[in-house]
Amino acid sequence: MPVGGARAVLEASVAALQRGTAATLAVVLETSGSTYVRAGALALFDGEGAQVGWLSGGCLEPEIAQRANDASRAGQVDFMEIDTRFDEDLLSGSAVGCRGRLRIALLPLALLGDWIAHVEAWREGEPLRLGVHDDGTVELAYAANESTHRLPAAAPPWPDAQSRWSITVQAAPSVIVFGAGPETPFLLPMLRAFGATTTLVERRPRWSGAGALADHAPALTPTQALVAPMRRFDVALVMHHNFELDREALHALATSPIGFIGLLGPVRRRDDxxxxxxxxxxxxxLPRLHSPVGLHLGGSGPESIALSIAAQLQRHLHGTPA
Structure with a gap:
């Protein structure tokens, strides 16, 4: 089951370091104009030609990959600017389709000795704070833990470089799903592909195999799952296709701090x-309940329902107004 977003990049960075593979983290420090990503975007490049995460539609990555590999071999932080805002690019045929500028720091992860510990804390729900200085100093922090790494660096190639950039990688969204069903094989992989962590609470033998689609699958009651020593949840979905089990889950969720509770099924079911x-x-x-859960996208069947739920969660988690 592939994962995406910052989660995919950070987890791939740990895997590369554990394999002993040279890996370089590309961090977008600044953007202007029309760009594929914004400041804080991440991508990972390693010496074996693998890439995780995208900073463009694919047009800029070969150049970034080459510079990332060079930075890794040189053992130093590198800074690069990619600027495609000018008409000359269009006239010369070298334009990539976007009129924007990216300023990027390339960080060889082998030089950051406690990188894995910081990513592990991020996995547990702590935001990862990253400070990059123009002289190559890199600061890592989560909660009250901080470390400073003074690394060799090539100076930023742009004349108006600031002395420090601050990036915060927020914890991955966490979704707890009460009840498997026909939508589960489509919904859970989709949520993981968006970078969320997923927990499926399901005790019925018929659906026991669905747990393999989630990051966690405790065979607990709803009350037990909500008080278990897991990370906090941003979203809860109630979708058993079973009246009594849905009632049990809603009753347990009433005292939880979860801000978004989605209930599958028509309005009549909610009223009952x-x-x-x-x-x-x-x-x-009531203030937190979204019923029926999912956006009205059209279509029918489990695939369409899963897509409608994932779309609503994407909008909710990223702050886009309804």
């Missing part, structure tokens, strides 16, 4: 569930 839930539970759920 609310009739059997206590009043205080209904009041606790």
């Amino acid at each position: 569930l609310f009739r059997v839930l206590p009043g205080d539970v209904r009041e606790a759920l």
